[in-house]
Structure formats: structure tokens, C-alpha cells
Amino acid sequence: MTTSTGSLAGLHCLITGAASGIGAAIATAFAQAGATLALADLDADRLEHTATDLIGMRHALDLTAPDAVQALIDTEIEHAGRIDVLVNCAGILTEMPLVDMDLATWQRMIDVDLTSVFLTCRAVVPHMLHAGGGRIINIASQLGQKGGSGLTHYSAAKAGVIGFTKALAREVSARGVLVNAIAPGPITTPLIDGLSSDWKQAKEAELPLGRFGLPEEVAPTAVLLASDPGGNLYTGQTLGPNSGDVMV
Numbered sequence: 001m002t003t004s005t006g007s008l009a010g011l012h013c014l015i016t017g018a019a020s021g022i023g024a025a026i027a028t029a030f031a032q033a034g035a036t037l038a039l040a041d042l043d044a045d046r047l048e049h050t051a052t053d054l055i056g057m058r059h060a061l062d063l064t065a066p067d068a069v070q071a072l073i074d075t076e077i078e079h080a081g082r083i084d085v086l087v088n089c090a091g092i093l094t095e096m097p098l099v100d101m102d103l104a105t106w107q108r109m110i111d112v113d114l115t116s117v118f119l120t121c122r123a124v125v126p127h128m129l130h131a132g133g134g135r136i137i138n139i140a141s142q143l144g145q146k147g148g149s150g151l152t153h154y155s156a157a158k159a160g161v162i163g164f165t166k167a168l169a170r171e172v173s174a175r176g177v178l179v180n181a182i183a184p185g186p187i188t189t190p191l192i193d194g195l196s197s198d199w200k201q202a203k204e205a206e207l208p209l210g211r212f213g214l215p216e217e218v219a220p221t222a223v224l225l226a227s228d229p230g231g232n233l234y235t236g237q238t239l240g241p242n243s244g245d246v247m248v
Ligand SMILES: NC(=O)c1ccc[n+]([C@@H]2O[C@H](COP(=O)([O-])OP(=O)(O)OC[C@H]3O[C@@H](n4cnc5c(N)ncnc54)[C@H](O)[C@@H]3O)[C@@H](O)[C@H]2O)c1
Pocket: 016, 017, 018, 019, 020, 021, 022, 023, 040, 041, 042, 043, 046, 061, 062, 063, 064, 088, 089, 090, 091, 092, 093, 112, 139, 140, 141, 142, 183, 184, 185, 186, 187, 188, 189, 190, 191, 192
């Protein structure tokens, strides 16, 4: 329920991948913290029916399409006047050995999990710079830090998100735009339905906490990064709600 006194009160936040999993949990947590929302996802039906109590514009689009992304940002700026926080959470995951991977599979992963982040940031950053500040939170993965067998494309895309986040933070932080990544460990969402049970069992066994996380256990990290003063000193960082899978 939206309040006017939460840690994100008065902020207008655009969340991609908001129809499911971690994105939907971040949307709910942001609304509870008092933010106003714009929600974007490829899946129009699920976007309409997920978290129906959340108030905010819902945009169905493929975030790999440059013109559609620009139209999304233009519409939001026209409608809300500003975007204070951008959360890039849309993503896909498939499992495949490198030797079996065709170029189209590789390219789609890079397009959805990395290029979409470039496209949204490129469209939003000029508005944040003009406004004198903003927050960008990119959802990477701990597999972008340590790699995952059968996941060369996913690991490369997520490592790319972490590098992109650091570079953009160096470019725009001095002008008030703070850019960070969150690299969750395995989280129980529809995304990991496509992973083999062997992969999941092996991963669970190597986690120091011995269990996968829940989307609701990732969302508070995004609230922290978006909030003032909680997020004020973070930029170029990668925060890890990951069950101990990566320790830095
Ligand atoms: N679940 C995990 O174990 C885990 C771990 C680390 C990182 N992540 C990352 O967290 C993010 C959210 O994942 P999740 O687990 O909530 O998955 P999810 O499948 O529940 O949600 C992902 C959402 O992204 C949307 N999406 C996919 N392609 C899109 C496109 N081209 N344009 C617009 N929207 C698109 C989907 O429709 C879906 O609603 C992803 O970036 C994922 O890589 C997930």
C-alpha cells in the first residue's frame, strides 16, 4: 500500500521485468516505501495480472527494441515529468553447453540481459542529468561474478552488466546519478524453472546458507540503494544477496 511517509516517498520509479519474480517484489516493496511506479515487461497479460493492487502505468514492450524503449521513456517523462529511479530487472535464462550453442541463442541472451540495460540507461540518463540526480539499479547475477556451467551466455551478459554499471557510475556519479548493481544468488522464481534439477541440486549443495532465496529477500536491497540517506554512498557497487555463493 502506498504511503507518503516511506523511505521512497515522492520518488517516481520505473521497474522493468515487473510482471514476475524479483521485479514484481521490488515493485511491491517500492510501493510500500511510498514510491509511485511505472512497470514494464514483455508479458502484457502477466503484467496486467501481477500485483493488481499496485498503482502505476503498465507498459508492455520488448526491451531489446530501441524505438520501443525510447517511446517508453518519452511516455513516462510526459506522464510523470521525471524518472527518479530506474530498476533494470528484465531477464531470461537458458542452460546449454557452449559446444551446442547457436549464435541466435547467444545473441538473444546478450540482447535481453545486457543490451536492454544499455538501451534503458541511454534513454533515461539525460533526464536524470537534467534533473540533477537519480538512481539506477541493474539486476545482475552472482553468475556474472563466478560463472556457471552451461551458462556461458548468461554469465557473460551478467558480467557485462556489472562492468557497464561501474563504467556508467564513473561517468555520471559526480552529477548526482548513482549507478549500482545487485547480483542475487539463486532465487525461487519462474526464471529458474528452465534449469535442470541436477544443476539446481548441485547449486543448493554448494551454498553456505544451504538454500535458494525468495524475491522478497532481494527487494529490500533495491529499496536501500534507491533511498536517501541509505543509498547515498553507494555507486559503482555490486551488492550480493546471494546465500553466500560469492564472498567479496
Ligand atoms: N531467479 C534467480 O535465480 C536470479 C538470480 C540472479 C539474477 N536474476 C536476475 O533477476 C532478474 C529477474 O529475474 P526473475 O528471477 O525475477 O525472473 P522472472 O522470469 O520471474 O522475471 C523476468 C521478467 O523479465 C521479463 N522479460 C524477459 N524478456 C523481456 C524482454 N525482452 N522485454 C521485457 N521484459 C522481458 C519476463 O517477461 C519476466 O516477467 C533477471 O535479470 C535475472 O537474470 C535472477
